[in-house]
Amino acid sequence: MTRKRVHLAVYDTYADWETGHATAYLARAGYEVRTVGPSAEPVRSIGGLRVQPDLALDAVRPQDSSLLILPGADLWDTSDDLAPFARTARAFLDAEVPVAAICGATAGLAREGLLDDRAHTSAVSFYLAATGYGGGERYVDTDAVGDRGLITAGPTEPVAFAREIFRLLGVYEGEVLDAWYRLFHDSDAQAYAVLEKAAAR
Template identity: 35%
Template sequence: MKNVLVLITDGFADWEASYVTAELNKPGTGYQVKTIAIDSHPKTSMGGLTVIPNYNLQDFSFKVPFEMLIIPGGTGWKEDKNQQVKKLVEFSFEKDIPVAAICDATTFLGNHGFLNKHAHTGNSLSYLKEEAPNYEGEEKYINAQSVRDGCLITANGSGAVEFSRDILSKLDIIEGEELREWYDLFKKGFIKS
């Protein structure tokens, strides 16, 4: 089984990765979702779900293979303790492992310079510039729900379905017409208004 890591913090936005993690964990995909955090303490999501991380950065062997790092947003990205996630993101980019970030996780990436060379989005350009003082990627910003550029996928906080679609496409889980139908189902529902 191939691992996809989901980075969790206290206050992580549990819904932002829920569409894609459910698809990745389906039988037959060849993937399994594992969680990673800065330490081994249980993390409580914005929705009140408590998750015990599979891995923690303090003990993580960077020899553990993984195919993608997914980083949900949430309330913890301004906390100093969570800035150590930078080393996992750096490792991912160095090894050409895709990184997918949504909502305030894009702000974290922007503040650490990871958006400067890639087309990307976030909650808004003005928000990125205000909340990520080291952000210098304005010329690469795209005003879209989700943006995929090479090994980077970014999305704004209201783009969870688009974010998931781009991840599923990048990992070749669902493709073509099947992916379009999947997207339409979760974006528009069974009943068209």
């Protein structure tokens, strides 16, 4: 049986803390997480981790994926080096394959015009406004937002970001999704019993 596949973008200065909750629990749920770099050459995260991408960006096709995840990175704001990832996000959304972007990646998508007609969030509204994009009226001041296959979140919300990914893909639902969020976001010990019960079923 072919495992479901998600693609995690990795590039120099990517924020390694922003996607860990999502990728760890997607893997536990049976997804194959494939890393995608600008090329096949290794990249280094903002935390100094050296990552060898599984494949280069030009080899990624929406039809082979369940989701594209774009973490933040210094490079989103200091150069155009990551613009090809924003263009790939457009191709995914055009093919009705979801995209999840956090932190600086939201600015990249704003520059690509992908937030002009979707509800979205980021670090703060004026961060995206500085890109000159046309979607300011659709900015939502909350932890994470999902709209028509696109999830956005700010840099301080990796757990809420993961929650919206799980909701979109149906990894967890209802009280189990709520319990997962309460456990990892609020350190609610009572939520653990809900997850244990669900895992036993």
